Amino acid sequence: MKKENKRREMARYESGERVPKEDRLLEIANILNVNINCIRKYNFDRSEDIIYFLLWLEELFPKMNIDFAISEYFRNDRDNLILKFMEEWEKMKKLRDSRELSYEKYLEWKLSYELKEGE
Numbered sequence: 001m002k003k004e005n006k007r008r009e010m011a012r013y014e015s016g017e018r019v020p021k022e023d024r025l026l027e028i029a030n031i032l033n034v035n036i037n038c039i040r041k042y043n044f045d046r047s048e049d050i051i052y053f054l055l056w057l058e059e060l061f062p063k064m065n066i067d068f069a070i071s072e073y074f075r076n077d078r079d080n081l082i083l084k085f086m087e088e089w090e091k092m093k094k095l096r097d098s099r100e101l102s103y104e105k106y107l108e109w110k111l112s113y114e115l116k117e118g119e
Helices: 002-015 024-032 046-062 068-076 083-097 103-112
Strands: none
Touching: 046 083, 046 103, 068 083, 083 103
């Protein structure tokens, strides 16, 4: 019975009927072996939300042309997280496009991406 309740709970999360609390979200992220920011609901008032949204936007639209020059718009980002991310993402994307990095490794990088504050 407990296993069925867990399945029902997960189905509600997947359908958007429920949003897991922070501790449950962390537990799910650990089980999936992904960064918690990859699965949290974004509200876009944080730099992190914009970063993880951009990563998944590329997954939704894989043929989308990413113009990394837009990173110039983020120069006023108070903590420069977006600018640093865009620079790193551009390097990883070039490795992927040149096939020096497999899609699996590229996706793994996205799923485990950690923000580098204070660099």
